[in-house]
Amino acid sequence: MWLRPSGRAGRDAPPLSRDRIVEEAVALLDAEGADRLTMRRLAERLGTGSTTLYWHVKTKDDVLDLALDTIFAEVAVPRRGEGGWRADVTALINGWRATLLRHPWSAALLGRPMLGPNVLARSEFLYATLLEAGVIEPHLTAAAYGLSNYVIGSALMESTWLTTTEREVEHAAREHVHANRDRYPALAAHGPFVAGDDWDTTFALGLTWLLDGIQATIAGADGAAPA
Amino acid sequence: MWLRPSGRAGRDAPPLSRDRIVEEAVALLDAEGADRLTMRRLAERLGTGSTTLYWHVKTKDDVLDLALDTIFAEVAVPRRGEGGWRADVTALINGWRATLLRHPWSAALLGRPMLGPNVLARSEFLYATLLEAGVIEPHLTAAAYGLSNYVIGSALMESTWLTTTEREVEHAAREHVHANRDRYPALAAHGPFVAGDDWDTTFALGLTWLLDGIQATIAGADGAAPA
């Protein structure tokens, strides 16, 4: 009883808000990955009991949803109109990808509806930019979805590969493909597994193709020059 | 003891092989989704004890990996050279997408290394077709990855949305965006949530853009006509 500054466990310890929980969850996810996130472990890091968390949050999935939306705050929304729609979209998409890769656990969580404010704000920017560029309806949805799906798929694949790699898996895969190179001639000669891929340029190429396709659908075709 | 045809539980019941386990796992996943797959439930459907499964399979993740590779057997590998590389690639990718959508649980599992024989065979076909078409190295990897990532991302998004929808989520999302239409003007006016998307044509458009981009990198550009 003596010397208990505030009734809380530690001496500092801000009063444990939902924000603090999510913040710490992101830290834990970054540090140890998605499967190590436990309500108990999270609570321990926060210096509270595990059950206390349930007062601020309904379920563990809520924590994950909130954590996912939180990191989207990191992707900068470009100021529009600086270098044309292409530059703006490219900047957004690259920032998006960078954030997903900076938090490898995020890619595995993309299989849940993303409706947080940060995600919506980025989607809004994407739609607005494309609209202003002159992309019209059948292509508008395709463009927005196409770009999103491409980033998501790329990040998912790269995260999976990079996380899983290092262990014996990459080695085993390489060896297996090589051992059966009669069955997989093209893969053995050129496929992944043979040389460390340059993810960045690979991603950039695909993105260029998508942007070119989108640009071609614009009537006047007066967007930024195709580089 | 009397009347025990074979010592097995039921009268038929083929002796429970690894294949039978995986087959039943796929059925269960199709019927009830990824989160309802339990070793106990799976064993029950097979008419055995749950612990017996561990004799044929090391972990639950093994079951998932095997199940994932199994459904890839469904995607038909086109006979090459019928309508040019574009037709072949398009057929493969569309089949791929169809399979992923037919088993919505699969999209969520894509965050694990896919190294099963069926997956590898499809990758091999993709690489071989692109190679033969004249796609060369910086673009080869980008093309293969780009296409894969695009299908994966698309299937993941569509499955997520379709699965989650039906419930109140779609309704709530639509309403939320509309309520804050001052913050999300473009989304409220054109975004998803406003009209049921035509996933098929949306997907086809993005695929066309990617294929156009790939085709443009081919030297002689003598692939099939761009339709």
Next chain:
DNA sequence: CTGGAGACCGGATCAATGATCCGGTGCCCG
């Protein structure tokens, strides 16, 4: 035959985890 080796099966059990119940504790406001 026959007896044992090995494939195959499953009940009991363990540890980890998500979630709830319910009884606190301290602060604030009337």
Next chain:
DNA sequence: CGGGCACCGGATCATTGATCCGGTCTCCAG
């Protein structure tokens, strides 16, 4: 100053992945 309310957490439950260990059946060597 006293009651209400936001907030906390120990005990507890059900579920699940996984292991231990002892049982059963088959089949082949001697």
